[in-house]
Amino acid sequence: MMWRGLLYHYRDYLPVTEKTPMISLNEGNTPLIRLENLSEKLGIDLYVKVEGANPTGSFKDRGMVMAVAKAKEEGSSTIICASTGNTSAAAAAYAARAGLRCMVVIPDGKIAMGKLAQAVMYGAQIFAIQGNFDEALKMVRRLSEVAPITLVNSVNPYRIEGQKTAAFEICDQLGKAPDILAIPVGNAGNITAYWKGFKEYNEKHQTGLPQMRGFEAEGAAAIVRNQVIENPETIATAIRIGNPASWDKAVQAANESNGKIDEVSDEEILEAYKLLAREEGVFAEPASCASIAGVLKQLKSGEIVKGSTVVAVLTGNGLKDPNVAMDAAAIKPLVLPNDEQILFQHIQGVVHQ
């Protein structure tokens, strides 16, 4: 059967009515890949939910298709968001699809190149403020209260509705919920959405509930430290957020599920980023790899025990952030003259080693 996107496939679980425009870029239905090499090495059954396979390369498409459809259904002509990059890419794409105007507010100089390229290409109006994500979000929240503009950040409940479908897919792909769901935490909308999704699916299909393990970047770990971080810093710019909007809901998800909100350092994130690509052929953006870094950390600490079934959410595609990749990788292209013999010599040297 042809996949027709989330609004169609999960219409019985979503606020879809006869009046809802059934827009789609064929989002959702993303792969759940078993990490064969790392599972063997670590002694757990480790899977990744590859959300970078969505049409704009991140999980944001799940929430955005729902939020944009409802904005259009309600007669809005313009959507707006603050973003560390992925939300703006998804908003711009779905707005283009639905024929709405899109405005995005981003922290100047702090979003990955690929994400900016997307917003530009999809035709959004882009405002780069000399401030951070938290400040941008505060501004667009106030703006949306006084102007006829629909806010499509994850404080828009339709975003959470769309994003919860990833939990449904994991349960269907595994046959049940995993023991542990590891997920990066920035503004904390996604962990909120997954927990809602697991609970709803369990009520309908008795798929069980995972422990929710959320991971903030150490330099932006507001929830872990229990304080707002005024100047968050991390190489994982997607989660460079110091005052998460869904803070309480993330804490609730961790508490209700017997899970935890934890933190990982930039070094741990980069290690996981390289490991995943090199050992498994899976390239996810740095923020996504906070989930893998978290799994490695909690295996060491004993908080994840051998034999567990673990799903790590890879929220965004590695191609989004080519600059971090080029800086992180030890391998660089070897530049040679345009000469077959020289090339052969180099390759033979490698093969004979």
Ligand code: F0G
């Ligand atoms: N991973 C990636 C790749 C993200 O882009 C984000 C958030 C997160 C994880 C964290 O998800 O905020 O629901 O806890 N990106 C937002 C944006 C903030 O503007 O694209 P969260």
